[in-house]
Amino acid sequence: MTTAAVDAYFVCGVPRTGSSVLLGLLESTGVAGRPQAYFRVPDEPSWAQRWRVARTADGRIDYADFVRAALAAGRTGNGVFGAKLMWGTLDHLVDRLGTVHPDLAGRDLRLLERAFGRTRFVHLTRDDVVAQAVSWARAEQTGVWYDGGNGEISGSRGNDRTPTYDAGQIRHLVDTIGAHNAAWEAWYAAHGVQPYRVRYEDLAVDLTGVTLGILDHLGLTLPADRTVTPVHRRQADDLNRAWITRYRSEQPTG
Numbered sequence: 001m002t003t004a005a006v007d008a009y010f011v012c013g014v015p016r017t018g019s020s021v022l023l024g025l026l027e028s029t030g031v032a033g034r035p036q037a038y039f040r041v042p043d044e045p046s047w048a049q050r051w052r053v054a055r056t057a058d059g060r061i062d063y064a065d066f067v068r069a070a071l072a073a074g075r076t077g078n079g080v081f082g083a084k085l086m087w088g089t090l091d092h093l094v095d096r097l098g099t100v101h102p103d104l105a106g107r108d109l110r111l112l113e114r115a116f117g118r119t120r121f122v123h124l125t126r127d128d129v130v131a132q133a134v135s136w137a138r139a140e141q142t143g144v145w146y147d148g149g150n151g152e153i154s155g156s157r158g159n160d161r162t163p164t165y166d167a168g169q170i171r172h173l174v175d176t177i178g179a180h181n182a183a184w185e186a187w188y189a190a191h192g193v194q195p196y197r198v199r200y201e202d203l204a205v206d207l208t209g210v211t212l213g214i215l216d217h218l219g220l221t222l223p224a225d226r227t228v229t230p231v232h233r234r235q236a237d238d239l240n241r242a243w244i245t246r247y248r249s250e251q252p253t254g
Contacts, residue, residue, distance in 0.1 A: 004031075004078060004079070004080045004218055004219050004220055005118070005120075005218055005219025005220075006080070006117075006118045006119060006120045006218055006219065007079060007080065007081065007116060007117025007118045007119065008033075008080070008081040008082070008083075008112075008116035008117055008118070008119045008120075009032075009033070009035075009080075009081075009082055009119065009120045009121065009122060009218055010082075010083055010084065010085045010112075010119070010120075010121050010122070011023060011026075011035060011082070011083070011084045011085070011122045011124065012084075012085050012086070012087075012090070012121050012122065012123050012124070012184060012195065013086065013087075013123055013124035013125060013181075013184070014086060014087060014124075014125075014126075014132070014176075014177050014180045014181055014184075015086060015132075015136050015139070016126065016132045016133075016135040016136045016139065017124035017125060017126045017132065017200045018124060018126075018200045018203045018204065019084055019086075019124055021203065021207070021230060021234075022122075022124065022198070022203060022210070022211070022214075023035040023036060023082070023084060024229075024230060024231035025207055025210075025211045025228055025229070025230060025231075026082060026211060026214065027082075027231075028226070028227070028228055028229040028230075028231065029211065029215060029220070029222050029223075029226055029228060030076060030223055030226045031076055031078055031080065031215070031220045031221070031222070031223060031226075032076065032080055032082055032214070032215060032218065032220060033074050033075055033076050033080045033081045033082030033083075034073060034074050034075070034076065034082065035074060035082030035083050035084055036073075036074065036083060036084065037083070037084040037085075037086075037089070038070040038073070038074060038083050038084075039070070039083065039085065039089050039092065039093045040084075040086070040089055041089065041092050044061065044066065045061070047066070047069075047070070047073075048061045048066055048069070051066075051069035051070075051072075051073060053065050053066050053069050063096045063097070063099060063100055064100045067097070067100070067115055070083070071116070078220075080218065080220070081116060081117075086180075087180040087183050087184055088180075090108075090187070093112075094108045094111050094112065097111040097112070097114070097115050098111060100115070101114050101115070108187070108191060109191040109192075109193065120195075120196065120217065120218060121188070121193055121195040121196070122195060122196045122197075122198060122214055122217070123184065123188075123195035123196070123197050123198070124198050124199075124200065124203075125181060125197070125198075125199055125200065126199070126200035126201070127199060127200070127201055128200075128201070129174055129177050129178070130170070130174060130244055130247055130248060131240070131244050132173075132177055132200075133170045133171075133173035133174045133176075133177060134170055134240050134243045134244050134247065135240060136173045136177075137163075137166060137169045137170050137173055137243075138163045138239070138240065138243075140169070141161055141163045141164065141166075142161055142163050143161070163239065165243050165246060167246075167247060167250060170243070170247050196213075196214060196217040198210055198213075198214070204234075207228060207230055208228040211228045212228065
């Protein structure tokens with residue numbers, strides 16, 4: 001088994017940058033953990049139930065036990081752990097870790113390293129922010145965040161709602177994407193983190209190459225008996241393209 005250069009890594013960014021696809025690709029290698037959105041706030045109770053994490057006397061999840069269960073679920077045999085963090089989830093995770101390790105409260109990177117060991121970050125971005133916002137708006141409306149899957153807790157069932165073009169929602173999400181990307185960059189700078197950067201556009205055309213690049217960054221090698229295999233399907237379709245075209249045509253020029 002390959003010896004990794006790290007103990008853990010987080011796939012970071014903003015929604016609709018190909019993160020679900022990338023998580024499945026990384027897991028398919030057999031050496032890069034079993035990354036999932038383990039720390040997404042609405043899903044933590046469901047993960048805790050799946051893992052049979054004990055609760056405290058007042059019914060809360062014991063977070064130290066929750067992290068240990070996440071590590072057990074998210075590691076491969078070589079000890080590498082992977083997980084996804086969107087902006088907002090990071091604050092929740094370090095706040096909760098601060099209650100487990102109060103001597104490091106407020107020291108984000110130290111908290112992550114105390115809990116997960118040697119940690120690296122893979123940061124996803126998307127050049128076409130309008131396409132990203134359209135994809136996000138549609139997912140918010142329908143409740144469908146991915147097609148396919150690999151053991152995720154939520155995001156595939158949908159709500160049977162027919163998606164409707166909403167320029168205001170798209171505009172708000174364009175602004176949100178910019179703000180969240182800036183927040184990630186500020187956090188990286190504040191903590192001296194240099195993430196490994198992945199563009200959605202590169203991932204879309206070279207799933208294997210991007211995945212192998214991440215493995216190399218982590219000090220890992222794809223085993224001879226493994227192939228990089230997607231478990232999610234592309235969701236963008238003619239409706240996405242129509243919304244993108246309409247939104248751009250409605251924006252002021254000059």
